[in-house]
Structure formats: C-alpha cells, structure tokens
Amino acid sequence: MSADTISMRDALYEAPGPKTRRRIVIGTVIASIALVALVAAVAWRFYITGQFAPQYWEFFTKWSTWNYLLSGLLGTFEVALTAGAIALVLGVVFMLGRISKNKVVSTIFRIVIDFFRGVPSLLLIYFFFLVIPAYGIKMSSFWMLALPISLTASGVLAEVFRAGVNAVPAGQREAALSIGMSEGKVMRKIILPQAVRFVIPSLISQLVVVVKDTTVAYVVSYPDMLQNARVLITNYDALVSTYFVVAIIYILINFAINQASIYVARRSGTRVISRNQEDPV
C-alpha cells in the first residue's frame, strides 16, 4: 500500500490526545479482563457439564468424520457458488432494468428488486419446496436451495451494481457518447467495467451472506455441511462439540472470503480510485 492511503479511522476521527489515549488503554484492559472472564466461565460450564469428555471429541480424530463433514462442505460450496453466479447475472439484469429510461420497465424492476431484497430467503425456499412442486414442477433439492438463495441475493446485488454505476463519473459516459458510441455500448464497455471494480468488495461480502444462507439446506434435505453435521450429532450424540467445530469452519471460510475482498479492494483501489490525481504514484 502506498503511503498516501489513510485508514478509515484516521479519515473520520481526530488523532487521540494524551487523555483519550489513557482512556483507551483503561478501556482495553477492562474489556480484555471481561473477555477472558467470559471465556473462562464458558469453559468452566463446559467442564462441569462434561462437554470436554472424550466421547464428544474423539470421533473428530477419525477420517470418516472429516470425510463426511468435508463432503457436506463441498455441497455448501456447490450451492453457494451456483447461487452466487446466478445472482451476479440476475443482479446485473435487474439493475439494467431498474435504471432504464422507460418508466414502466424501471418501475417493474424496482418492484422485483424490492421484493427479492425484502423477502427472507427461508420463505422463498419454502415456496420452492412446498408451492412450486404442487404445480407439477419437479426440481432437485439442490435447485430448491440454490434458486431462492440466488433470487434474494440478486435483489441486493442489483442495488450494489446500481450504486457502482452511479459512482462512475458522468464525464465517462459523455466522453464515450462524444466519440459516437451507442448507449448500450457505453454501458457495456465504459460504465459497467468501472462500476464492477468499484463494487467488488461489496460483491464478495455478499458472497458471505450467500454462504450463510445455504445453512438452511436442512429444509429441503440437501446435504450441506450443517445438514451433515446434524447427522453426526445424531450418530454420536455430540451436539456442542460438533456445532463448535462446524461454526469454526464457517467462520474460517467467511474470514477467507473477507480477506479476499480486502485484497481485491486494495489491488483494484490503487488503480481506479485515484482517477484525476496529478501524480498518484
């Protein structure tokens, strides 16, 4: 990172003075003590309720356990990536409809976007699981999960893309029009590529939401990681330990996705954000 980039904290707040710094130190110490006490209390409760007993943990030393969890994880990835890919495409389509100069088209897409943004994905999953089959449309559990998740995500992504499009300076469009490009071409070649770069971090964060949405797979009995974890729990009667391990895996995955978004944001940020600076390097 170059030296001219300042952190959000530096940009928004004054540098702390001596008094504030002392207060920060005291606050940090108190918070740390509280945190340690909390963790200790939890561990203590675990201990006295026998959660550390070997029977709850030793099946994690077996390969078959991990094999089963990882095959669930693969299912999670499959649904998340499929839903994410569909949501990206639909998001762009919805956004283009939303910014249409045709009032009717833009109103329709606004309603569509607001609907999918507002409706909980679980409700849509129930709809795909219970209502649609009643009309004779057969669908695998994979699609009963992937489609509703992608639809709710696409509503959000449409607004993310729209924000990106609005962030591209009007001059870019004017310059492209002035060399004779059609409106459609201006959107494809000039506006969208820049808009996407602006919103890459938000897009990746939305992928975290998609990954978390897949955890309701049990509704349609799709074998994702959480569903497989529930099977393990039944087999070994080990609820706390299994959920504990699975939670950590989810956290690690989403942490990795977030790190990726930060990395991408930095990489593209240096290239795009400093557009009219005289001497950015």
Add this chain to the structure above:
Amino acid sequence: MPDIETTAAAAANEGAATPIIEMSHVDKHYGQLHVLNDINLSVEKGEVLVLIGPSGSGKSTLCRTINRLETIDSGEIKIDGTPLPQEGRELAALRAEVGMVFQSFNLFAHKSILQNVTMGPIEVLHTPKAQAEEEAMELLRRVGVAEQANKVPAQLSGGQQQRVAIARSLAMHPKAMLFDEPTSALDPEMINEVLDVMVELAQEGMTMVVVTHEMNFARRVANRVVFMADGQIVEQAAPDEFFDHPKSERARDFLNSIKGH
C-alpha cells in the same frame, strides 16, 4: 439581435459552402433560467471560433448542445448541413463526426492510454485493431505522449491527459472539434502544452469551437471571437477588433474585469 451576422467567416472560406456547424434560433431553459436565448451562429469549415463570456453566460452549454450532450428546447442545429438527430444510431453517427474535449479530460479510467485512443475507431468505425493502434500511436506521437501509451490515465499529468483526450477525438477524423474549457482544470505550467497542440490543430485547418478563458490563445488563433452573456450572443468580431475595440458595454466590462489579473 441585429449584429449576429457572421462577420469573420470570410477568414476561413470564400464562397457559400455549407457551414460545418449552423445554429438557428436555439433556445434552452433550465427551469426559470434562460440559458440559451435565440442563438444564431454558424461556423465555417476551417474556422476557429472562440466563445468567451462571464461564468454562467451559457457558453459551455452552447458548446455541449452542438453534439447534443445538452438538449435544446427549440431552434435547429445542423452539422455539415444535416439537422442534428434526436436519438439513436443517427445521433451517435453524427457525434462521431464532432470531436469533444472536456474540462475534466474524461479519459476512460479503466483503459490504457492507447486503448483510450483506439476505442472509438475500433468500436464505432470498426477499424481493424492493428490499423487503429498504428494510427493511435501516430496521434500520440503528434501530441507528444507516445511513451505513455501503456499507462493508465491516472498515471499521467493533467496536461498529458488532456493531450491524450485530444488524440482520442482526432482518432475519429472529426469534421469539427469542440473544446469545453480545455485548460481550466490544469495547473498553470501545463496549460501551454495543451494550447500548443490546439494551435497546431488550428493551423492545420481544423474547424474548432473553443470555450476558454485564455485570451492570448483567442487573440492568436481565433478567426472570430463570440462574446456571450446571460444566454445571448452579445457581440462577435475578429479577435483584434473585439479585444481592442469592444462595442458593447458588457464586453468592455468583462474585458476590464479580467485585465485586472
């Protein structure tokens, strides 16, 4: 306006050739504000017309109506005898024939310098890529930024960016070029490198409409100076005549106010 007849047009071309740009009775409002008030103006082939006037006088708006980046309420604008289409393919085709250089350069931020210049020829004129790149390099050499061809716009100075923007317009082989305050966003030491390119263009016979505050440029290069105030063309004359003997009170006031600097 009685004194709107083109006086200095003779400087460019004898005979009654069709003007490259012809505006008649053009009106435009922004709500209550009458930004363009019965504008009649024609620009002959090879003519360099400089638009000056106080800020808010409508000169930028006038410039932008010529390729319909601003719409007009009434009146007519013709480019090389063809009325400016309102939309679609025809409008795009006509825009392709009129180059435009903006105050804020507006280079495509996600494209290299070379791609900025080849974009129009490749996407609009369907020139083969190799040929477009060859022509683009030639143009970049002409404006003196060929070494920067593979950089992105943000890596260039303002003056360099504006010269690339001029090359980008030239790549379309325009019939005329519009310059909307091309040096207003530049640091003082970069203004001349852009003006030099513009002077060269003028000497090569390019038809130009230039909105600017660079009075020396106007005096040196313009065939005709058009002075605007409050959305109207108040006065137009050859540069020496205009700067030395302004007829209207408003032009005198304006010239005095900028002389103070």
